[in-house]
Amino acid sequence: xxxxxxxxxxxxxxxxxxxxxxxxxxxxxxxxxxxxxxxxxxxxxxxxxxxxxxxxxxxxxxxxxxxxxxxxxxxxxxxxxxxxxxxxxxxxxxxxxxxxxxxxxxxxxxxxxxxxxxxxxxxxxxxxxxxxxxxxxxxxxxxxxxxxxxxxxxxxxxxxxxxxxxxxxxxxxxxxxxxxxxxxxxxxxxxxxxxxxxxxxxxxxxxxxxxxxxxxxxxxxxxxxxxxxxxxxxxxxxxxxxxxxxxxxxxxxxxxxxxxxxxxxxxxxxxxxxxxxxxxxxxxxxxxxxxxxxxxxxxxxxxxxxxxxxxxxxxxxxxxxxxxxxxx
Amino acid sequence: xxxxxxxxxxxxxxxxxxxxxxxxxxxxxxxxxxxxxxxxxxxxxxxxxxxxxxxxxxxxxxxxxxxxxxxxxxxxxxxxxxxxxxxxxxxxxxxxxxxxxxxxxxxxxxxxxxxxxxxxxxxxxxxxxxxxxxxxxxxxxxxxxxxxxxxxxxxxxxxxxxxxxxxxxxxxxxxxxxxxxxxxxxxxxxxxxxxxxxxxxxxxxxxxxxxxxxxxxxxxxxxxxxxxxxxxxxxxxxxxxxxxxx
Numbered sequence: 001x002x003x004x005x006x007x008x009x010x011x012x013x014x015x016x017x018x019x020x021x022x023x024x025x026x027x028x029x030x031x032x033x034x035x036x037x038x039x040x041x042x043x044x045x046x047x048x049x050x051x052x053x054x055x056x057x058x059x060x061x062x063x064x065x066x067x068x069x070x071x072x073x074x075x076x077x078x079x080x081x082x083x084x085x086x087x088x089x090x091x092x093x094x095x096x097x098x099x100x101x102x103x104x105x106x107x108x109x110x111x112x113x114x115x116x117x118x119x120x121x122x123x124x125x126x127x128x129x130x131x132x133x134x135x136x137x138x139x140x141x142x143x144x145x146x147x148x149x150x151x152x153x154x155x156x157x158x159x160x161x162x163x164x165x166x167x168x169x170x171x172x173x174x175x176x177x178x179x180x181x182x183x184x185x186x187x188x189x190x191x192x193x194x195x196x197x198x199x200x201x202x203x204x205x206x207x208x209x210x211x212x213x214x215x216x217x218x219x220x221x222x223x224x225x226x227x228x229x230x231x232x233x234x235x236x237x238x239x240x241x242x243x244x245x246x247x248x249x250x251x252x253x254x255x256x257x258x259x260x261x262x263x264x265x266x267x268x269x270x271x272x273x274x275x276x277x278x279x280x281x282x283x284x285x286x287x288x289x290x291x292x293x294x295x296x297x298x299x300x301x302x303x304x305x306x307x308x309x310x311x312x313x314x315x316x317x318x319x320x321x322x323x324x325x326x327x328x
Numbered sequence: 329x330x331x332x333x334x335x336x337x338x339x340x341x342x343x344x345x346x347x348x349x350x351x352x353x354x355x356x357x358x359x360x361x362x363x364x365x366x367x368x369x370x371x372x373x374x375x376x377x378x379x380x381x382x383x384x385x386x387x388x389x390x391x392x393x394x395x396x397x398x399x400x401x402x403x404x405x406x407x408x409x410x411x412x413x414x415x416x417x418x419x420x421x422x423x424x425x426x427x428x429x430x431x432x433x434x435x436x437x438x439x440x441x442x443x444x445x446x447x448x449x450x451x452x453x454x455x456x457x458x459x460x461x462x463x464x465x466x467x468x469x470x471x472x473x474x475x476x477x478x479x480x481x482x483x484x485x486x487x488x489x490x491x492x493x494x495x496x497x498x499x500x501x502x503x504x505x506x507x508x509x510x511x512x513x514x515x516x517x518x519x520x521x522x523x524x525x526x527x528x529x530x531x532x533x534x535x536x537x538x539x540x541x542x543x544x545x546x547x548x549x550x551x552x553x554x555x556x557x558x559x560x561x562x563x564x565x566x567x568x569x570x571x572x573x574x
Binding site: 059062063064084087088090092094096098099100101102103107111112114115116117159 | 330332333334336337340341344345412413414415416417418419420421422423424
């Protein structure tokens with residue numbers, strides 16, 4: 001950081017504090033009673049189906065509109081009382097990446113730098129740095145309106161990053177990109193972490209487990225879970241499952257497997273290859289049956305083709321959480 | 329006041345999107361034609377005073393062209409940002425609402441000033457062959473400028489209410505026409521109401537300027553009108569924020 005544009009990062013540990021945040025659009029509920037806090041340097045993922053309140057929460061944090069009720073603090077500043085200070089601390093990329101189509105990329109970034117009050121002297125240097133970092137140097141003299149989706153996304157990231165923001169808020173940063181671009185943007189975001197605190201929203205589950213250190217699951221305007229992706233997976237697995245493929249007489253295998261103490265359920269998963277059948281053995285969570293199963297296979301002289309433990313995916317958890325909520 | 333970035337962006341946008349050139353061309357072509365025909369009329373009549381009569385005609389005609397061209401200058405100011413969604417980013421940059429509004433208003437005012445500034449060519453040309461009194465002419469230009477800024481503030485207000493530029497232009501035109509003709513038929517209202525309406529009329533307040541007379545009452549009317557509509561625009565920006573809509 002050079003003088004003139006020195007960014008003094010917020011000293012506190014919690015960069016974002018949200019308490020009982022509620023937003024109504026007239027009669028329609030956006031979010032209700034949302035509370036969470038995010039530590040400095042964390043990458044947090046907002047996960048939820050479309051229309052669950054991710055964007056609403058982000059728009060409150062970026063001071064686009066104030067909440068109906070509740071408190072939100074970004075880098076120590078309250079979004080209602082000090083919106084200008086908050087906006088100086090953040091970089092935001094909305095979901096649709098709205099850009100001015102009739103501006104050249106450099107012109108646009110110049111405008112953003114001015115808008116964010118950047119020092120004249122180092123503006124030029126910073127812009128070329130950012131363009132380098134975001135990989136948009138080759139399109140710098142093209143009109144924004146003529147750029148491909150991938151480049152638009154990068155320009156969107158560049159405008160968010162230009163003031164070296166302490167908090168980066170990205171709404172669905174990888175939506176509409178091709179798989180290669182998705183990987184690039186994800187890695188890019190990961191590399192930005194460190195001093196910076198990043199919030200990104202997504203409705204794509206693998207994205208969260210790949211990029212985020214913490215997940216906030218939102219459904220119908222309420223938070224239903226906050227944890228690390230690993231913990232969430234661990235906590236919600238009620239049982240452990242082992243999938244095995246064995247060559248042998250089906251009925252005999254099934255009966256003997258079912259007889260192992262601790263087996264809750266046995267499901268037949270069909271014929272994997274001629275004569276080889278798959279089975280899914282479900283047991284209590286803490287009970288590991290792999291020893292018993294291998295002993296059984298050995299003592300009966302069956303041919304074991306495959307044996308693996310099944311981890312519950314974030315996808316399963318998400319569906320479980322969301323459906324649980326609906327039952328209530 | 330950090331309105332300069334917005335001002336610069338808007339001004340650039342007027343010229344890169346060609347709107348400014350098109351509107352300027354149409355306005356100058358029409359007002360040039362009317363200036364020429366009015367002048368020809370006065371020369372043919374002979375007896376009438378060019379000094380007193382001509383500018384009144386010319387300015388009343390220019391006023392008519394402002395009515396048509398200014399909605400085209402103001403329609404995009406907020407409506408386009410809303411349509412493109414760029415307003416979301418704009419409102420999350422460290423600007424106050426007032427700074428955004430001022431940047432846009434001043435950019436439009438500059439294009440408009442350029443537009444009427446270029447018509448100075450007519451009196452300059454005339455001055456080559458005929459005596460032109462500067463005082464009354466300056467008063468008329470002041471009137472035109474004030475009238476234009478009132479139109480612009482009205483247009484910005486309407487633009488902040490919609491994301492459709494055509495709607496913005498048409499409704500602005502409607503507003504301006506209403507204020508223009510508000511007192512045209514005194515028989516349609518009771519004498520008291522008619523008198524009040526009389527004071528609200530653009531037509532009435534521009535009349536003195538066109539004659540080359542500056543009346544403080546008229547100056548204050550246009551300034552208040554402009555401020556009132558700018559104030560309404562601020563409220564509109566703010567309410568949209570509270571309602572949580574784009």
